[in-house]
Amino acid sequence: MAGNSRQAGTSVTSRALAILSAFDEQHRTLSLSDIATRADLPLATTHRLLGELHRWGALDRLPSGEYVIGRRIWDIGHLAPTETGLRQVAEPFLHDLYGATLATVHLAVREGTEVVYLDRLRGNQSVPVVSKVGGRLPLHTTGVGKVLLAHAPAEVQDAVLASLTRITPYTITQPGALRRQLRQVLDKGYATTHEEMSLGACSIAVPVHRHDEVVASLGLVVPTLKGSEQRLYGALHVAAQSIGRRL
Amino acid sequence: MAGNSRQAGTSVTSRALAILSAFDEQHRTLSLSDIATRADLPLATTHRLLGELHRWGALDRLPSGEYVIGRRIWDIGHLAPTETGLRQVAEPFLHDLYGATLATVHLAVREGTEVVYLDRLRGNQSVPVVSKVGGRLPLHTTGVGKVLLAHAPAEVQDAVLASLTRITPYTITQPGALRRQLRQVLDKGYATTHEEMSLGACSIAVPVHRHDEVVASLGLVVPTLKGSEQRLYGALHVAAQSIGRRL
DNA sequence: GCACAGCTTCCGTTCAGTGGAAGGTCGGGC
DNA sequence: GCCCGACCTTCCACTGAACGGAAGCTGTGC
Numbered sequence: 444m445a446g447n448s449r450q451a452g453t454s455v456t457s458r459a460l461a462i463l464s465a466f467d468e469q470h471r472t473l474s475l476s477d478i479a480t481r482a483d484l485p486l487a488t489t490h491r492l493l494g495e496l497h498r499w500g501a502l503d504r505l506p507s508g509e510y511v512i513g514r515r516i517w518d519i520g521h522l523a524p525t526e527t528g529l530r531q532v533a534e535p536f537l538h539d540l541y542g543a544t545l546a547t548v549h550l551a552v553r554e555g556t557e558v559v560y561l562d563r564l565r566g567n568q569s570v571p572v573v574s575k576v577g578g579r580l581p582l583h584t585t586g587v588g589k590v591l592l593a594h595a596p597a598e599v600q601d602a603v604l605a606s607l608t609r610i611t612p613y614t615i616t617q618p619g620a621l622r623r624q625l626r627q628v629l630d631k632g633y634a635t636t637h638e639e640m641s642l643g644a645c646s647i648a649v650p651v652h653r654h655d656e657v658v659a660s661l662g663l664v665v666p667t668l669k670g671s672e673q674r675l676y677g678a679l680h681v682a683a684q685s686i687g688r689r690l
Numbered sequence: 691m692a693g694n695s696r697q698a699g700t701s702v703t704s705r706a707l708a709i710l711s712a713f714d715e716q717h718r719t720l721s722l723s724d725i726a727t728r729a730d731l732p733l734a735t736t737h738r739l740l741g742e743l744h745r746w747g748a749l750d751r752l753p754s755g756e757y758v759i760g761r762r763i764w765d766i767g768h769l770a771p772t773e774t775g776l777r778q779v780a781e782p783f784l785h786d787l788y789g790a791t792l793a794t795v796h797l798a799v800r801e802g803t804e805v806v807y808l809d810r811l812r813g814n815q816s817v818p819v820v821s822k823v824g825g826r827l828p829l830h831t832t833g834v835g836k837v838l839l840a841h842a843p844a845e846v847q848d849a850v851l852a853s854l855t856r857i858t859p860y861t862i863t864q865p866g867a868l869r870r871q872l873r874q875v876l877d878k879g880y881a882t883t884h885e886e887m888s889l890g891a892c893s894i895a896v897p898v899h900r901h902d903e904v905v906a907s908l909g910l911v912v913p914t915l916k917g918s919e920q921r922l923y924g925a926l927h928v929a930a931q932s933i934g935r936r937l
Numbered sequence: 938g939c940a941c942a943g944c945t946t947c948c949g950t951t952c953a954g955t956g957g958a959a960g961g962t963c964g965g966g967c
Numbered sequence: 968g969c970c971c972g973a974c975c976t977t978c979c980a981c982t983g984a985a986c987g988g989a990a991g992c993t994g995t996g997c
Contacts, residue, residue: 454953455702455985456742464746466769476943485987490945495703499711503771508944512770519710520767521824522718523759524750539813542789564811566786577768701984702954723974732956737976755975 458484459492463501463516468578472509529659530561532689533651536682537564540663543678547572547664549648553591556603558582561659570644570664583621584610586646587660589634593625594650594657600625613638633676635668647672649679653690661686705731706739710748710763715825719756776906777808779936780898783929784811787910790925794819794911796895800838803850805829808906817891817911830868831857833893834907836881840872841897841904847872860885880923882915894919896926900937908933 465473465481473481479489493510496502500515520526533550541548541564549572550562557579565572574580582588582595582603592603604618615621628634633649640646648662661683663675712720712728720728726736740757743749747762767773780797788795788811796819797809804826812819821827829835829842829850839850847869854863862868875881880896887893895909908930910922 454742456706456739457746459703459706460742460746460748463766466766468769471769471771471774474943475945486944487946487987487989488985491985491987492703495701495707499704499707501707512766514770514772516763517767517770517772518824519713519759520764521822522713522715523761523764524718525761525764526823527718535812535814535816538788538811539815541785542792542813545789564785565782566789567782568786569782575768576773577765721974722976733975734956734958734977735954738954 455492458482458488459496462489462492462496463512466512468575472505472511474509478510525561529651529686529690533562533659533661533686536686537562537661540564540661540678540682541566544663544665544675545569546675549574549587549646549662549664550651550659551585551587551591551662552659553582553588553595553599554579556582556599558585558588558591558660560587570666571641572644572664573641580640581608581610583607584614584636584640585662586634586636586648586664587662589624589628589636590648590650590660590662591657593628593634610640611638611642613642615639633679634662635672637668647675647679649676649683651683651690652687658690659686702739705729705735706743709736709739709743710759713759715822719752719758721756725757772808776898776933776937780809780906780908780933783933784809784908787811787908787925787929788813791910791912791922792816793922796821796834796893796909796911797898797906798832798834798838798909799906800829800835800842800846801826803829803846805832805835805838805907807834817913818888819891819911820888827887828855828857830854831861831883831887832909833881833883833895833911834909836871836875836883837895837897837907837909838904840875840881857887858885858889860889862886880926881909882919884915894922894926896923896930898930898937899934905937906933 461482462478465478475489475493479486482489493502497504500513502510503513504510537548537550545566545568547565547569549560551558551560559579560574560576563574563576580588582592592600604621607616607618607621609616633647636646638644643666644664645668646662646664647668648660650657651659651661661679663679708729709725712725722736722740726733729736740749744751747760749757750760751757784795784797792813792815794812794816796807798805798807806826807821807823810821810823827835829839839847851865851868854865854868856863880894883893885891890913891911892915893909893911894915895907897904898906898908908926910926
């Protein structure tokens with residue numbers, strides 16, 4: 444039989460990791476064939492490696508035969524500094540901010556030209572949001588994103604402003620308009636959005652500093668900022684200062 | 691040179707996973723030598739595999755040369771059903787519970803003879819707790835643990851009751867006394883603790899049902915239950931019922 | 938009952954992986 | 968400033984873990 448007509452230069456480890464990479468937010472449950480396709484691996488190879496990942500707990504197999512990310516990955520994911528550093532320090536402040544405002548609370552960082560959500564608190568009465576912990580959204584359409592973009596290096600700003608995707612009719616897609624807003628973010632110390640990411644959702648966000656560096660952004664999402672902008676800014680600012688002092 | 695005096699029967703994938711397994715709550719930052727020792731691998735092998743895991747993002751290397759779990763693991767950990775199922779459904783209820791009580795809120799499941807914490811909310815004024823998301827604690831000393839133990843199969847109860855470790859002077863270590871409490875948990879519908887896990891911390895917890903099965907426990911940690919036990923039980927019960935209906 | 942899609946198993950061949958040893962780097966102690 | 972020890976990095980001849988096409992199996996839909 445055939446076999447051993449392998450792709451030269453590909454390690455076993457990189458194949459196993461390619462299998463893990465096949466999963467994303469749009470693909471949380473995958474069949475063996477799906478994984479083989481997405482990881483660009485032969486079926487037999489995929490089958491063998493899936494068996495090993497499953498035995499260790501990196502993946503689980505559903506009764507339907509499909510695979511999902513396993514508890515073991517969730518477990519060791521919690522050992523990442525992302526989890527034990529900024530998030531852990533910020534956590535009680537986020538909870539207090541939620542308790543004080545009952546608005547959706549976000550803690551986010553910039554990664555390249557995107558926002559990554561490290562934490563999110565929301566109640567049943569909160570404005571529906573599309574953010575997810577671990578998920579990514581654009582920098583130009585979110586409050587936390589505008590804060591992070593305003594404090595980003597020029598080359599990041601240039602890259603983002605060269606490609607402003609419209610998400611709602613209110614999304615800012617003119618580079619000039621966004622640049623003016625980013626300057627205002629630096630002047631005022633906070634950013635706002637008005638239905639630019641989701642209809643019915645407005646937001647306000649502030650930077651979290653470690654020494655002089657902006658390491659994260661803290662934000663709130665509410666139905667409207669009318670009449671509450673300064674109050675929310677005050678609460679955010681205090682929380683962000685407290686977090687920054689503990690870092 | 692030597693080389694190729696490999697341990698027979700060990701796959702590359704299992705070695706890479708052994709490296710990831712070297713990390714735990716007590717060992718979040720490890721040197722190359724530490725990892726080699728803990729994964730039972732030769733230095734050269736460890737070095738090569740660490741390079742691959744690092745390139746993919748499963749691990750990061752600190753300026754000191756030590757390794758930590760990388761963002762990539764954190765990212766895909768969020769795709770686990772643990773994250774997208776029970777936790778996501780429960781999240782707004784937990785936040786509301788926190789908003790209503792300002793107590794530390796726990797969502798936990800049983801895994802073998804331990805409690806695993808899926809979520810935890812706490813503010814700056816909350817009672818200090820030792821729980822961590824992704825972390826484990828004993829079943830017999832925590833409120834959520836007693837609930838999960840009361841609803842566990844008999845063989846799990848037997849195993850736990852055969853080995854009741856004392857953690858504080860108030861920890862229940864007599865099997866008869868704990869059995870009586872577990873019966874009370876079933877009768878009353880909730881469990882309590884009084885400084886059995888940590889001095890200064892009392893707790894109350896209820897089961898979360900999916901159909902007839904207890905799939906999790908929801909709990910609160912407070913300085914004292916005096917004068918508030920029924921109120922807290924009411925809040926927990928309503929939240930747990932709501933979560934159960936959404937599952 | 939048949940066709941098809943997806944999964945599982947096989948196994949001769951081969952190259953990715955092996956790890957002891959040597960060399961390099963760095964930090965601490967004197 | 969030097970020395971030592973701990974730790975990390977690199978090498979490479981040899982070999983067995985890994986390879987994957989093909990065949991077989993299973994379940995589903997028509």
